[in-house]
Amino acid sequence: MKSALVGIYTLWLRDVTRFIRDKPRIISSSVQPLLWLFVLGLGLSTAFVRGGGSDYLRFIYPGIIAMSVLFTSIFSAVSIIWDREFGFLKEVLAAPIPRWSVAIGRALGGSTVAVMQGTIVLLFAPVVGLSFTAAQLLLAFLLMFMIAFSMTSFGILIAVRMHTHEGFQVVVNFILLPMFFLSGAMFPTQKGLPVWMHVLVSIDPLSYGVDALRQTLIGNPIYPIWLDILVVVCFGAIVLAIGVWYFERNE
Amino acid sequence: MRRELKTIIEVEKLAKDYNGLAAVKGVSFEVGHGEIFGFLGPNGAGKTTTINMLCTLLRPTGGRASVNGFDVAKNRLAVRKSIGLVFQDPSLDERLTAVENLRFHGMIYGVPRLERGQRIKEVLDLVELSGRQEDLVRTFSGGMKRRLEIARGLLHRPKVLFLDEPTLGLDPQTRHHIWEYINQLRSDEGITIFLTTHYMDEAEHCVRIAIIDHGELIAIDTPQRLKEEVGGDVIVLSTEDNKRAAREIVEKFNVEVKELNGELSLQVKSGDHFMPKLIKALETRVTSISLRRPTLEDVFLNLTGRKIRDEKVEGWDQLRSRVRSQRRRAR
Numbered sequence: 001m002k003s004a005l006v007g008i009y010t011l012w013l014r015d016v017t018r019f020i021r022d023k024p025r026i027i028s029s030s031v032q033p034l035l036w037l038f039v040l041g042l043g044l045s046t047a048f049v050r051g052g053g054s055d056y057l058r059f060i061y062p063g064i065i066a067m068s069v070l071f072t073s074i075f076s077a078v079s080i081i082w083d084r085e086f087g088f089l090k091e092v093l094a095a096p097i098p099r100w101s102v103a104i105g106r107a108l109g110g111s112t113v114a115v116m117q118g119t120i121v122l123l124f125a126p127v128v129g130l131s132f133t134a135a136q137l138l139l140a141f142l143l144m145f146m147i148a149f150s151m152t153s154f155g156i157l158i159a160v161r162m163h164t165h166e167g168f169q170v171v172v173n174f175i176l177l178p179m180f181f182l183s184g185a186m187f188p189t190q191k192g193l194p195v196w197m198h199v200l201v202s203i204d205p206l207s208y209g210v211d212a213l214r215q216t217l218i219g220n221p222i223y224p225i226w227l228d229i230l231v232v233v234c235f236g237a238i239v240l241a242i243g244v245w246y247f248e249r250n251e
Numbered sequence: 252m253r254r255e256l257k258t259i260i261e262v263e264k265l266a267k268d269y270n271g272l273a274a275v276k277g278v279s280f281e282v283g284h285g286e287i288f289g290f291l292g293p294n295g296a297g298k299t300t301t302i303n304m305l306c307t308l309l310r311p312t313g314g315r316a317s318v319n320g321f322d323v324a325k326n327r328l329a330v331r332k333s334i335g336l337v338f339q340d341p342s343l344d345e346r347l348t349a350v351e352n353l354r355f356h357g358m359i360y361g362v363p364r365l366e367r368g369q370r371i372k373e374v375l376d377l378v379e380l381s382g383r384q385e386d387l388v389r390t391f392s393g394g395m396k397r398r399l400e401i402a403r404g405l406l407h408r409p410k411v412l413f414l415d416e417p418t419l420g421l422d423p424q425t426r427h428h429i430w431e432y433i434n435q436l437r438s439d440e441g442i443t444i445f446l447t448t449h450y451m452d453e454a455e456h457c458v459r460i461a462i463i464d465h466g467e468l469i470a471i472d473t474p475q476r477l478k479e480e481v482g483g484d485v486i487v488l489s490t491e492d493n494k495r496a497a498r499e500i501v502e503k504f505n506v507e508v509k510e511l512n513g514e515l516s517l518q519v520k521s522g523d524h525f526m527p528k529l530i531k532a533l534e535t536r537v538t539s540i541s542l543r544r545p546t547l548e549d550v551f552l553n554l555t556g557r558k559i560r561d562e563k564v565e566g567w568d569q570l571r572s573r574v575r576s577q578r579r580r581a582r
Contacts, residue, residue, distance in 0.1 A: 003361065086341070096360060
């Protein structure tokens with residue numbers, strides 16, 4: 001048991017060390033959500049005002065936090081492919097620690113990094129004209145972590161099954177972007193959508209994460225918060241379990 | 252206290268089957284404490300598969316093996332704690348510094364925190380990388396990376412150090428250097444070393460070697476005795492008509508002649524006396540002739556009728572390392 005905990009801690013520490021060291025990555029991955037938020041948010045808000053909507057910038061703000069968390073999570077998990085390519089994975093798989101602790105350590109490391117990225121977006125709340133109570137912030141952090149953990153686990157499952165980095169673009173186009181677009185991060189999904197799209201929105205686990213963040217930070221819930229949390233946590237638990245199973249069988 | 256085992260690695264009919272394709276066909280051998288034991292054979296002979304089974308990275312499909320008294324299939328974590336590994340391909344985190352790579356290794360191998368710093372310093376000194384310890388590994392040359400990996404493999408004071416082709420793709424000077432470390436390790440730390448190689452000259456450094464071909468052990472002994480078995484000296488000659496010369500030699504001297512790559516080779520006792528007689532007796536004109544002590548290459552040739560390194564394999568090695576370095580640059 002001790003070796004498992006040490007394994008989890010070491011793999012977590014590695015991810016965090018690499019993140020903190022990589023200043024260009026921090027800057028570029030912080031600028032990207034801000035671009036989305038301000039350029040797209042301000043640009044599209046005129047269209048929304050004409051349509052009789054409220055402040056679009058505030059609407060997408062929780063969505064952009066979720067986006068930041070989603071992309072960071074998946075990207076850090078997918079670095080397992082790089083580890084395989086560059087051999088480091090072998091060092092870890094040959095170590096006297098259980099395989100599942102490697103997967104959990106990576107999931108926690110990726111989640112921590114993703115929460116840090118989400119926090120950077122959270123810091124821009126005053127610019128959007130929002131202010132939060134301590135309780136709101138605490139809940140937002142918990143939600144970011146849950147979303148991050150379940151998305152990193154999802155990324156690990158993808159990475160374990162994928163053996164080349166060429167396949168990564170496929171994952172971005174066929175999984176990541178649809179998941180993001182259908183999550184309600186950028187536009188309201190309650191009404192007016194075609195039925196097929198509504199179905200896709202309902203089965204997208206990220207929809208529930210975005211909803212949870214949005215109702216915590218600015219209100220307007222679609223689902224009850226307990227359902228949001230339940231879906232995110234269950235999805236994370238299931239993909240992590242499958243990922244670990246594949247990881248254990250990996251020779 | 253645990254009784255010191257006389258043999259540290261015991262392998263009995265170990266086999267590995269990949270969906271009906273036998274990569275290792277039931278090999279048996281033992282390695283003694285403090286030995287430098289070499290696994291010699293051409294690429295694809297089953298060297299890496301065997302080493303991976305001993306390191307618990309692959310599950311055997313037959314037979315059994317134990318390392319440091321622990322069964323490699325049943326007690327994997329205990330085996331892993333007893334061994335150090337240097338893989339054929341680099342396995343460092345290039346975005347971390349040398350010290351960070353070692354620190355993480357020390358953590359996951361359970362080296363106590365108090366001891367860790369001191370031990371990291373020791374192993375870095377051993378491979379002469381102390382001056383570069385705070386640099387990112389991605390700035391290291393191939394030889395430096397390999398040295399760092401050897402340091403890492405030793406960090407947790409393993410009983411056995413496994414080296415899979417430790418000098419593959421390195422220049423001769425670095426190869427020589429790495430062998431100095433290996434010999435020093437054996438005398439300083441009393442560690443057992445198990446290595447694979449397809450370089451004949453490297454196999455000469457080993458206390459004992461096992462020759463493996465097509466997944467089977469075909470010989471196991473000290474390099475000296477294996478060479479003695481070849482029987483005397485090796486004479487290599489080329490002539491204007493090799494076929495005719497070969498026939499002549501068999502008729503006149505009754506020794507076996509092998510033809511390979513346009514040259515004839517024969518093995519005789521006291522070749523220095525035999526050579527003048529040979530030249531005099533041959534009616535076919537000799538264009539070149541040389542005499543040498545048998546090498547492990549001759550041993551392999553004798554046992555299999557082939558040379559150990561064929562050109563195709565060499566080309567593949569080069570291609571592989573080129574692809575790797577391109578990928579690295581692309582990142």
